[in-house]
Amino acid sequence: MKKSKRHQIIKDMIKAEKLGTQKEIQDRLEKIGIFVTQTTLSRDLREIGLTKVKKDEKSYYVLAFETEEVNLIEFLSKHIQSVARAEFSLVLHTDxxxxxxxxxxxxxxxxxxxxxxxxxxxxxxxxxxxxxAASEIEGELLSAMD
Structure with a gap:
């Protein structure tokens, strides 16, 4: 199976269900006859641009462009280690x-x-x-990180 087809199937699964782990995605793929290693699946998720959000005490994957419903500052504050500002730019450090x-x-x-x-x-x-704008966002991120 071509990678692009597998990516589309994963996207469709993420849109249809609130899947919270790679294992859940891997199990769903196996049910329809698609077998991938954890390494391949991890790379697929990165390439697709999936990210996890937490809503109502449940974490699940969403497509990056579907995060509009999520508060950007809160989301970033949970995924960054530090923030620094230089004029009109911010440097965020992540895992x-x-x-x-x-x-x-x-x-x-x-x-x-x-x-x-x-x-x-x-x-x-x-x-x-x-x-x-950079100063405002920096302040909001620092407050949310506390």
Missing amino acids: LGEASILANVVDGHPEGRILGTVAGADTLLVICRDQE
């Missing part, structure tokens, strides 16, 4: 491999104070509209 997923979330979220992002492996550069 290894998380920065690109968070970039997808930020870029897909309707937050007028943010122009865009650039992601490395564990560092996310958030380019804000201006210094005031």
Whole structure:
């Protein structure tokens, strides 16, 4: 099976159900005859841009572009280790491999104070509209991280 077809099946599953673990996704795939290793599945989830959200005390995967219903500041504060500001930009440090997923979330979220992002492996550069916007977002993130 082509990777693009497997990715589409995973996306459809995530839209249909609130799956909270890779094991749940792997089990659903196996039920329909698709067998993948945990390593392959993990890479698929990263490539698709899935991220976890917590709502009503339950964590589950969503597509990055579907996180609009989630408060961006609260979401980021749960996934970053630190935040620093330089003029109109913010530098967010994450766990290894998380920065690109968070970039997808930020870029897909309707937050007028943010122009865009650039992601490395564990560092996310958030380019804000201006210094005031960067300062506001930095303060909100620091408050939410406490």
